[in-house]
Amino acid sequence: MRWPRGxxxxxxxxTGFLGLLAAAGTAYALAGPELRPVVYTLVTVVPIVTxxxxxxxGHLPDRxxxxxxxxxxxxxxxxxxxxxxxxxxxxxxxxxxxxxxxxQSLAHTLFLVGTAAALRRRASADPGGIIDAALFGxxxxxxxxxxxxxxxxxxxxxxxxxxxxxGDLLVLCAVAGCLLRLGMMGRPGRGTLAYLVLxxxxxxxxxxxxxxxxxxxxxxxxxxxxxxxxxxxxVHPDAPAVTVPPRxxxxxxxxxxxxxxxxxxxxxxxxxxxxxxxxxxxxxxxPVGTLMVVPLxxxxxxxxxxxRDRAERTLAYHATHDELTGLCNRRHIAAEIxxxxxxxxxxxxxxxxxxxCDLDGFKPVNDRYGHPxxxxxxxxxxxxxxxxxxxxxxxxxxxxxxxxxxxxGDAGVDPSELRDRIAEAVRAPIPLLDTTVSVGVTTxxxxxxxxxxxxxxxxxxIADAAMYAGKARRRDxxxxx
Numbered sequence: 391m392r393w394p395r396g397x398x399x400x401x402x403x404x405t406g407f408l409g410l411l412a413a414a415g416t417a418y419a420l421a422g423p424e425l426r427p428v429v430y431t432l433v434t435v436v437p438i439v440t441x442x443x444x445x446x447x448g449h450l451p452d453r454x455x456x457x458x459x460x461x462x463x464x465x466x467x468x469x470x471x472x473x474x475x476x477x478x479x480x481x482x483x484x485x486x487x488x489x490x491x492x493x494q495s496l497a498h499t500l501f502l503v504g505t506a507a508a509l510r511r512r513a514s515a516d517p518g519g520i521i522d523a524a525l526f527g528x529x530x531x532x533x534x535x536x537x538x539x540x541x542x543x544x545x546x547x548x549x550x551x552x553x554x555x556x557g558d559l560l561v562l563c564a565v566a567g568c569l570l571r572l573g574m575m576g577r578p579g580r581g582t583l584a585y586l587v588l589x590x591x592x593x594x595x596x597x598x599x600x601x602x603x604x605x606x607x608x609x610x611x612x613x614x615x616x617x618x619x620x621x622x623x624x625v626h627p628d629a630p631a632v633t634v635p636p637r638x639x640x641x642x643x644x645x646x647x648x649x650x651x652x653x654x655x656x657x658x659x660x661x662x663x664x665x666x667x668x669x670x671x672x673x674x675x676x677p678v679g680t681l682m683v684v685p686l687x688x689x690x691x692x693x694x695x696x697x698r699d700r701a702e703r704t705l706a707y708h709a710t711h712d713e714l715t716g717l718c719n720r721r722h723i724a725a726e727i728x729x730x731x732x733x734x735x736x737x738x739x740x741x742x743x744x745x746x747c748d749l750d751g752f753k754p755v756n757d758r759y760g761h762p763x764x765x766x767x768x769x770x771x772x773x774x775x776x777x778x779x780x781x782x783x784x785x786x787x788x789x790x791x792x793x794x795x796x797x798x799g800d801a802g803v804d805p806s807e808l809r810d811r812i813a814e815a816v817r818a819p820i821p822l823l824d825t826t827v828s829v830g831v832t833t834x835x836x837x838x839x840x841x842x843x844x845x846x847x848x849x850x851x852i853a854d855a856a857m858y859a860g861k862a863r864r865r866d867x868x869x870x871x
Contacts, residue, residue, distance in 0.1 A: 400581055400627050403581075403626050403627070404622075406622070407585075407619070407622040410436070410618050410621075411618050414429065414433050414618065415611050415615070418430065418610060419611070427470070427474035427477075427478055430470060430474075430477055430478070430610060430613075431470050431471060431474065433614050433617050433618065434463070434467040434470050434617055436617060436618060436621045437463050438460060438467065439621075440621045440622070440624050440625050441456060441459065441621075444624040445457065445460075449624070449630060450508075450629060452507075452633050454507065455505070455506075456624065457504070458501075458503055458504030458507065460504075461500050462496075462497040462504065463497070463501065465493060465496060465497040466493075466494070466497045469490055469494065469497070473490050476490050477609070477613060478605075478610060480604030482596065482597060482600040482609055482613075483539065483555065483597045483599075483600035483604075484544060484547065484600070484601070485543050485548065485554070485555045486551045487547075487550040487551030487554065488551070491551055491554050491555070492554065494558070495554045498593075505565070508633055509568075509633065510633075511633050511634065512579065512633060513572060515575060517693055519571050519575075520568050520571055521686055521689055521690045522571075522690070523570060523571035524565075524567055524568050525567075525652070525683065525686055525687070525690070527560075527563035527564035527565065527566055527567030527568070528564050528567075528679065528682060528686070529656040530563055530567070531559050531560040531562075531563035531564070531679075532560075532660050533660065536660050538601070538602070539559065539598060540675075542601045543601065552674055553678060555597075556675065556678050556679075557678060557682070558597070559594065559597065560678070560682055561682075562593055562594050562597075563590075563594065565590050566587055566590040566591060566594070569583055569586050569587045569590065579628045579631040579633075579634070580628060581626040581627065581628035581629075582624070582626045582629045582632050583628075585622045585623040586619075589619045589623070592615050592616035596609050597609075599612060654683065654687060656683075657680050657683070661675075709722075712786070712787040714765055714768060715768055716769075716772065717772050717776070717785050717787045718786035719786065720786065720787075720788050720789060722786065723788070726784050726786075726796055727742075727796055727849065728846055730798050731838065731846060734839075737840060739798055740799060740840060741799065741837055741838060741839045742796065742797065742798055742799070742838050743796075743805055744794065744795070744797075744837070744850065745794070745795040745797070745809065745812070745833050745853065746792070746793075746833065746834045746835075746836075746850065747775065747792070747793040747794070747812065748792050748832050748861070749791035749792075749829050750830035750861075751830055753791075755767055755829060759822060763822050763823075766822060767827065768787075768791065771793070771831075772785070774815040774816055775793055775795065775816070778812050778815045779797065783796065783798070784798075794853075805835045805837065809833045809835060812831060812833055813830065816829065816831040817829065817830050817831070832860045834852075834854060834855065834856030835856055836849045836850070836852035
């Protein structure tokens with residue numbers, strides 16, 4: 391079964407959402423106390439239906455995360471069936487610490503875990519930005535709790551209930567910040583992300599409204615709207631694109647460490663304001679908020695450390711390797727020769743062998759087929775040279791079409807045999823786009839043994855002289871023929 395995209399455009403989803411919102415809001419407002427729980431329960435079933443239909447039709451490619459979110463929605467519906475007056479009565483946002491509060495927190499946790507799993511691939515394009523957005527959300531939730539919800543809590547609010555309510559509030563704020571950041575990454579998926587953001591905002595608004603005006607109708611109306619917004623998210627045409635990472639050029643790569651400072655200082659600043667105003671500093675925000683901020687800050691620091699380590703490894707690699715072929719560059723191969731000579735002097739090696747290789751017939755290929763073809767030939771030759779020697783031997787590119795091989799200790803075979811093996815490997819045909827080419831190689835060999843006191847320049851000079859002597863012999867052979 392395929393999702394009928396052509397018959398479910400975005401405007402139809404928006405129209406259906408607004409129509410259901412108007413119908414459900416009106417029905418709830420006009421219904422009596424006996425029928426309002428029925429209306430509310432029916433609305434809680436709507437997102438479960440839309441999620442299951444989208445999953446059954448294949449519209450949502452990653453099934454497991456969305457099924458986790460469905461489990462949370464089912465738990466909320468079960469809560470409504472068991473305690474039908476929980477929303478209609480003055481219970482939401484009152485920090486009672488009851489089983490219903492626990493079930494709501496658990497349901498929100500399941501839904502948020504499912505949403506996070508569904509968005510993990512998109513978030514992987516900018517993990518630092520996502521963590522910063524979560525920290526911003528946590529920071530914004532602190533003042534909302536401290537100066538809006540906590541003063542309105544009843545005197546008999548239990549400490550456990552306050553912890554659950556505060557944790558729920560901060561998590562919703564963090565998720566709203568993450569969803570906003572995800573929507574800023576790129577156009578694909580923004581429709582679904584907008585509905586998810588609206589769901590988090592409406593849930594927060596319903597909780598705050600219920601805390602400020604217990605038993606009021608507006609808290610239930612806002613929660614009904616939250617259920618309908620999350621019901622529209624999976625059926626929106628953008629839903630499949632939510633799990634697809636955006637293009638690299640659509641992600642803002644600049645990272646701001648100011649959010650770390652804000653996250654670490656927000657809760658202590660609120661506590662300081664409380665002390666200045668004579669309110670004391672016994673609020674749960676400082677311990678609970680800090681416990682939620684610290685893991686994110688540590689994760690952000692770990693991410694920065696990993697980025698720095700990757701950058702250092704990249705710089706070290708480019709400093710020692712040839713950009714085109716991936717072989718050691720001139721500086722690195724020279725340092726390795728010096729290190730091998732030092733080991734030779736200390737008696738840790740018996741001998742070292744240097745093979746200086748210069749390609750024959752490379753310039754005509756480069757001139758006739760262009761530099762891209764020449765680069766392809768150089769990369770192929772580099773791979774063949776690396777395959778022709780032992781794993782412990784070092785192959786480097788000196789520049790142009792010159793290569794150098796360093797064999798530490800016994801070369802494993804006679805140098806002349808190794809030279810013939812290299813020549814055979816290099817002269818094999820090299821496929822290009824619509825043709826094949828062949829190049830040859832002339833190799834000069836130089837060896838140093840313990841006690842001879844050779845240095846790098848001398849060894850390379852001997853190998854270079856032997857290489858040019860080989861080229862001269864080849865030219866003489868061609869002239870005689």
